[in-house]
Structure formats: C-alpha cells, structure tokens
Amino acid sequence: MSRLYEGLLEALRLIISFDPDLLTIVLLSLRVSITAILLATLIGVPIGTLLGLKEEKKTGFFNKIIFTFMGMPPVVAGLIIFLILSRQGPLGVLGLLYTPSAMIIAQVFLASPIVIGLTMVGIRAKGGEIEETARSLGAGSALAAWTVVKESRYAILGAVITGFSRVVAEVGAVMIVGGNIEGHTRVMTTAIVLETRKGNFELAIGLGIILLMISFIVNSVLYTIQKGGKKN
Amino acid sequence: MKAVRKIYDEEVLYINELILTKGCIYGVIGPSGAGKSTLLRIINMLTDQSSGEILYNGEPAPKNGLGKLTLQRNMALVFQKTLLFKDTVWNNIAYGLKARGFNKKEIEIRVNSLLDQIGMTELASRRAETLSGGEAQRVAIARAVAFEPEILLLDEPTANLDPGNIELIEEMIIKMARDKAITVIMVTHNVFQAKRIADQVIFINQGKIVEMGPTEKIFSKPDNESTRLFVEGKMVY
Numbered sequence: 001m002s003r004l005y006e007g008l009l010e011a012l013r014l015i016i017s018f019d020p021d022l023l024t025i026v027l028l029s030l031r032v033s034i035t036a037i038l039l040a041t042l043i044g045v046p047i048g049t050l051l052g053l054k055e056e057k058k059t060g061f062f063n064k065i066i067f068t069f070m071g072m073p074p075v076v077a078g079l080i081i082f083l084i085l086s087r088q089g090p091l092g093v094l095g096l097l098y099t100p101s102a103m104i105i106a107q108v109f110l111a112s113p114i115v116i117g118l119t120m121v122g123i124r125a126k127g128g129e130i131e132e133t134a135r136s137l138g139a140g141s142a143l144a145a146w147t148v149v150k151e152s153r154y155a156i157l158g159a160v161i162t163g164f165s166r167v168v169a170e171v172g173a174v175m176i177v178g179g180n181i182e183g184h185t186r187v188m189t190t191a192i193v194l195e196t197r198k199g200n201f202e203l204a205i206g207l208g209i210i211l212l213m214i215s216f217i218v219n220s221v222l223y224t225i226q227k228g229g230k231k232n
Numbered sequence: 233m234k235a236v237r238k239i240y241d242e243e244v245l246y247i248n249e250l251i252l253t254k255g256c257i258y259g260v261i262g263p264s265g266a267g268k269s270t271l272l273r274i275i276n277m278l279t280d281q282s283s284g285e286i287l288y289n290g291e292p293a294p295k296n297g298l299g300k301l302t303l304q305r306n307m308a309l310v311f312q313k314t315l316l317f318k319d320t321v322w323n324n325i326a327y328g329l330k331a332r333g334f335n336k337k338e339i340e341i342r343v344n345s346l347l348d349q350i351g352m353t354e355l356a357s358r359r360a361e362t363l364s365g366g367e368a369q370r371v372a373i374a375r376a377v378a379f380e381p382e383i384l385l386l387d388e389p390t391a392n393l394d395p396g397n398i399e400l401i402e403e404m405i406i407k408m409a410r411d412k413a414i415t416v417i418m419v420t421h422n423v424f425q426a427k428r429i430a431d432q433v434i435f436i437n438q439g440k441i442v443e444m445g446p447t448e449k450i451f452s453k454p455d456n457e458s459t460r461l462f463v464e465g466k467m468v469y
Contacts, residue, residue: 129315132278136309136385137328137375140301151318 003201011206022203026210029187032100033168036107037115040167041160043108044115048159049149051116052123053131059120066120069113074106078176081106085177098179103187106173111163118162122155123148154225161222168214236284238270238439245270245439247284254382255413257406259426259447261462262436268419269312271436272385275417276309305332308376312388314368316360321352321371324360328379346374350404366397373401377408384409386418390425402429423463427451435459 014022051059051066083089085097085105096102127148134144149156171189178185180194188207195204238245245267252258260268273279274286277293277300286293294300308328316324325346329339347353350370355363360371369389376384386405390398406429409416420426426433426447433450435442435458443450443459454460 129313130317133311133315133317134327134331135278135304136276136307136311138301138305138308138331138379139327140331143331147317153318 004205007201007205010202011209014202014206015209019206022206022210024183025186025188025191025207028100028185029168029189030214032103032174032187033107033164036104036167037111037160037164039104039108040111040115040163044112044159044163045119045149045156048116048119048156049123049127049145049152052120052127052152053145053148056124063120066113066117070117072110072113073172074110074170075172075176077110078106078173081109081173082176097177098181098185100178100185102177103174103185106177107167107170110170110173111167114163114166115159118159119152119156122152122159125152125155127152157225158222161218161225165215165218168218169211233275234285234287236274236281236286238267238274238279239282243439245274247271247441250434250441250444252383252415252417254415255409257409257416257429257431258418258434259430259432260417260419260434260436261421261423261426262442263462264421266436267439268436269387272309272387272417272419275383276307276385277304278309305379306381307383307385308379308381309385310369310372310376310387310389312391314365314372316363316368316371316375318359318361320357321360321363322347322356324371325375325378327375332379334379342378346378349407350374351400366393366400369393369397369401370404373404373408377412377414380412381414383415383417386416388419388421391421398425405429423451423465427463435462437462 051062056063081102082097084091085094085102086092087097096105130148130151131144134147139147169189171193174180174185174187175190175193178187178190180186180190186194188211192204192207192211195201195207233247233250235249236245236247237243260271262268270279274281280295288303288306293303317327322343325343326339329342334342344353344356347356350373352367352370352374355367360368363371373386373389384405389405390401393401402425405416405418408414418426418430430447432444433447434444435450435454435456437458443454443456445454450459451463454463
C-alpha cells in the first residue's frame with residue numbers, strides 16, 4: 001500500500017514539474033493518436049456514410065467484416081502491420097517499421113473500422129429519411145450526402161471520439177510496430193508496461209494518471225455532445 | 233401517367249392513366265395501404281415505378297442524371313412526419329433555394345416573405361428542433377414552396393395537428409396554390425379536408441384509381457358505389 005502511496009506522490013510531482021521524460025512520452029502519444037484518428041475520420045466517415053445510406057441487406061457482408069475488425073485485438077493488428085512494413089513485407093522498402101509513422105498506420109488500422117461501423121449505425125438510424133427530405137427539396141447527390149453527414153454529426157462525433165479512446169489506450173499494436181524506443185517511439189501505454197516491469201512505478205503511475213485524465217476529458221466531451229444531441 | 237405499376241413483394245399500385253392539370257388542387261383519398269403515398273413518391277421520383285410511363289409536360293421523365301434532378305427540382309414533397317434540419321427556421325426555409333443556387337439577396341427576400349406569410353417572422357432564428365408540431369409543419373410547407381415548384385406533393389400534411397393549425401395550413405396551401413399556380417397533390421385520410429380544399433378528388437383503393445372527378449361530384453353523386461361508401465365515412469376494403 002505504501003508503495004502505491006509513494007508512487008502516487010512521486011507521480012504527481014513528475015506531472016506538476018512537467019518532467020521532460022514524461023512530457024516527451026505524452027506529447028508523442030497525443031501526436032500519434034490524434035494523427036491516426038484524423039486519418040481514420042477521413043477514411044471512415046465517407047465509407048460509413050455510404051454504407052449507412054445503403055439498404056442493410058445489400059451491405060450484410062461488409063457489416064460482418066466491419067464489426068469483426070471493430071473488435072480486432074490490437075496485437076493482431078500490430079502483427080499484420082508489422083508483416084506489411086517489415087523488410088520482406090510489401091511495404092518494407094519504405095523503411096517505416098519502428099517509427100511513429102508505423103504506429104500511426106497501426107492505429108489507423110484499428111480506429112477506421114470503429115469510425116466506419118459507428119458512423120454507419122448512426123447514419124442508418126435516420127439517414128434515409130434525411131436524404132429523402134433533402135432530395136425532395138432539390139438536393140443533388142453530393143448535397144444530400146453532406147446534409148446527412150451534417151444532420152448525423154452527433155453520432156459521427158461519437159464514433160470519432162470512441163475511435164480515439166480505443167487507440168490512445170492500446171498497447172499491443174504500437175509495441176509491435178513501434179518497438180518502444182526511448183525518445184523515438186515510446187508512448188504512454190508502452191512506457192507504462194516497461195516502467196512497471198522495471199519496478200519504476202512512479203513514472204508508470206504518472207502516465208496512468210495522465211491516460212485516465214485524457215480518457216475522462218474525452219468521455220466528458222462525448223457525454224456533453226450526446227446530451228446536446230438528445231436535447232435537440 | 234400511363235400504365236404505371238409498382239411491385240414490391242406484390243403489386244401495390246397500378247395506375248392505368250392519370251392526367252393532372254396545372255394549377256389544380258388534387259385531394260387523394262383512400263383507405264390505409266391503398267397506395268396513396270407510393271403514388272406521391274413515384275411522381276416525385278423518389279421511388280422508381282416497376283413499369284409504365286410518366287410524362288411531364290408531354291415529355292417522358294428522365295430516369296437518372298441531370299435531367300432527373302432538373303425535373304425533381306420542379307417539385308417538392310412534404311412528408312407526413314416532418315423532418316426539419318437541425319438548424320434555424322430561416323436556414324430550413326432557405327435550404328431548397330440554396331440547393332438551386334439562388335443568390336443571397338433573392339434568398340433573403342423569399343425567406344423573409346414566407347416567414348411573414350406563415351406568421352413566424354419572430355421565430356426566424358429559433359432552432360427548428362424547438363418548434364411545436366404545427367409550427368414545424370408550417371415551416372416544412374414554407375420550405376417546400378420557397379422555390380415555387382410547379383408541383384407540390386403533400387403526404388398527410390395535417391395529420392396529428394390541432395384544428396387551429398389544420399385551418400392555418402389549409403389556408404396556406406390554397407393561397408400558395410392560387411397565387412403561384414402551383415399544382416397541389418395532397419394525400420389525406422380526412423375526406424372532409426379533401427372536400428374543403430381540393431378542386432378534384434382521386435379515390436384510390438387497393439392500388440387502383442377507383443374514381444376521379446370534381447370534388448362536388450365525388451361527394452354528391454359519385455359514379456362508383458365504393459367511392460360513395462368511402463366519402464360517407466364507411467370503411468372500404
């Protein structure tokens with residue numbers, strides 16, 4: 001118990017003093033995960049919208065694939081991206097393995113199905129009705145699709161935030177493709193694993209607190225948005 | 233419309249021939265599931281007919297592309313369940329005008345004039361989600377007529393509204409149809425509403441037009457026995 005208490009105190013000191021090691025890890029984590037979720041949004045929202053506007057029976061096969069990938073274990077995602085980026089892999093020539101870019105690719109791979117799947121479900125709830133209303137008022141295909149996205153913004157934001165929560169907290173994929181190299185590819189989750197193994201609990205607890213704070217902020221934003229959406 | 237047929241699992245609509253005249257208000261009546269809403273959706277090209285031909289001003293309706301969009305832009309459909317966009321009342325009414333590329337000044341003139349006509353000038357900046365059912369339906373109709381369509385399609389526009397709002401909306405429809413020579417096709421389950429506002433009544437049953445004629449004739453001397461029973465308030469199946 002005292003170890004936990006001492007670790008907590010030291011962790012708070014590291015956070016308050018903006019410890020350079022801790023700061024480097026946190027900033028890299030945020031850079032990787034925010035870039036990944038932005039890319040996943042660019043990929044996932046248009047695909048999710050298109051699928052959501054199609055009749056469910058016509059997209060049955062895609063639904064199964066997407067829902068399977070939504071629950072993909074991060075280590076499996078990491079393994080697939082590792083094999084693609086490794087020297088013998090199809091994209092090995094790019095030399096991306098053990099770089100932040102490889103970690104971003106792995107997180108995009110994990111987050112995209114979540115953004116696609118939840119956007120699709122959100123659009124399916126009312127998208128057809130919105131699209132018909134837009135078309136009945138003279139909107140062409142592009143404007144009708146944009147109107148559907150705009151009207152489903154709360155569901156889409158929920159999808160994006162859920163995707164972000166998933167990638168910022170995952171450890172398996174970034175560990176495999178990033179390698180947990182200090183100052184280069186070490187992020188919060190991989191650092192927590194390493195520091196715990198080393199018995200260096202202060203830094204691990206400090207990073208854990210920051211991760212929890214990020215999760216709290218992200219979920220508070222999601223809750224507020226959804227509450228606003230329901231009120232409207 | 234000539235020999236227009238719509239089949240889902242079974243045939244839900246078959247219109248042997250239907251000719252509509254510009255500027256006329258049509259009341260489409262019939263029991264639930266008769267095919268009234270399907271008829272509106274086919275006219276608005278939101279649903280394709282399974283077979284048959286639709287002519288607009290004597291020309292066959294294009295099935296896709298710019299021709300279809302151009303034709304669709306001459307019409308507007310107000311659904312029974314009003315869906316206003318999560319935006320202000322003003323932006324909702326302006327939607328169809330923006331879709332057609334009207335300039336800013338023209339949009340302002342038309343939207344403000346319509347807000348005045350529906351008595352909602354003070355509510356211009358209100359969020360549409362906060363309107364009452366009657367207010368929302370008034371906005372939906374104003375949004376549909378803002379771009380002055382040639383054909384206005386209304387699917388039970390006053391269902392679930394109180395008598396005050398029903399009267400207001402009926403007045404709006406008649407005024408807009410007369411002032412702008414808009415052809416109105418209104419589906420209603422309320423035969424008395426059809427009697428109040430329609431020039432011509434179309435009685436549909438089991439996917440077919442049973443009878444069509446001037447409102448007065450349909451209500452006083454219909455040719456068909458089932459029409460008589462229906463307008464007298466007796467169920468026809």
